[in-house]
Amino acid sequence: MAAMHNPAGLSPVVAGAWRLAEWGWTPQQRLAWIEANLDLGVTSFDHADIYGGYSVEALFGEALALRPGLRGRMQIVSKCGIGLVTPARPRHRVKHYGTSAAHLRSAVDASLRALRCDHLDLLLIHRPDALMDFDELADTFEALRREGRVRQFGVSNFAPHQLAPLQRRIALATHQIELSPLHLDPLHDGTLDQCLDLGLRPMIWSPLAGGRLFTGNDERALRVRQTLEAMAAELGVAVITLVIAWVLRHPSQPLPILGSRRIEVAGQAMAALDLRLDAQAWWRIWTAAAGQEVA
């Protein structure tokens, strides 16, 4: 097995900023959320240029500017590669993907300006682009690294056949993918096998299924919730601790990204670092999630 690396030095649980604009917070409240995460050991923050319609990075940067010394205690991850049609980007005529050198350069410039930082610790291509030229992309990554503007690179939501050619040209740091008891695909479609094979620790988005684990009313969500609640009671842990422990149990050593505004959720997720599920406990959750036992 390849040794699993964590080249961007990410914390074992990451704070996701996708929903930050929805929270309607003052700069002081945003700063308090950042500091509370840092105090818990959640030192990596996940962004994308498009979050909040291109507004979230600036909201974060405004809060960080209240205490700039915090930058040295955190890792900032951002993504680019999606073009939204919005007044914030008047030149976009159609929603599109972009991975050209020009697209990446202007996106990184805009992200750094909004975050009020001089570098990103990690930049990800948000979605695979049908017009992606692997050589151009790898050359652009190298140039951004030489210029000191981005330290490490990765991708998100790629199929294995899209990640492999890029990885042959430049060492990627991670693959950011969706995984939860309500989204099992990467366990079985080769995505996590590839991460393990290449020694890439995957970042996991929506590990709580975006909250649907707690609020979903469909048959599957109800069945999974019942199993999680029963197991959490047996183990004497919070449901969130159990779900994150289920994610962490994969041998690729995933790095879950939480999207909650509530700091107690981060605390419950960090507690999962001390809970190693045995294989049968892991499969019990999988069985509820899949709605059938293994063959």
Ligand SMILES: NC(=O)c1ccc[n+]([C@@H]2O[C@H](COP(=O)([O-])OP(=O)(O)OC[C@H]3O[C@@H](n4cnc5c(N)ncnc54)[C@H](OP(=O)(O)O)[C@@H]3O)[C@@H](O)[C@H]2O)c1
């Ligand atoms: N690469 C990509 O394509 C991609 C896509 C999506 C997301 N992401 C990243 O992944 C991060 C996490 O995604 P996510 O926000 O979907 O993650 P998540 O942690 O699965 O879901 C967070 C949501 O669940 C809710 N929640 C948590 N506990 C709950 C409970 N007990 N009852 C009801 N609701 C509850 C939270 O609400 P409260 O705030 O009220 O707790 C929040 O709205 C994002 O911030 C972003 O950085 C990346």
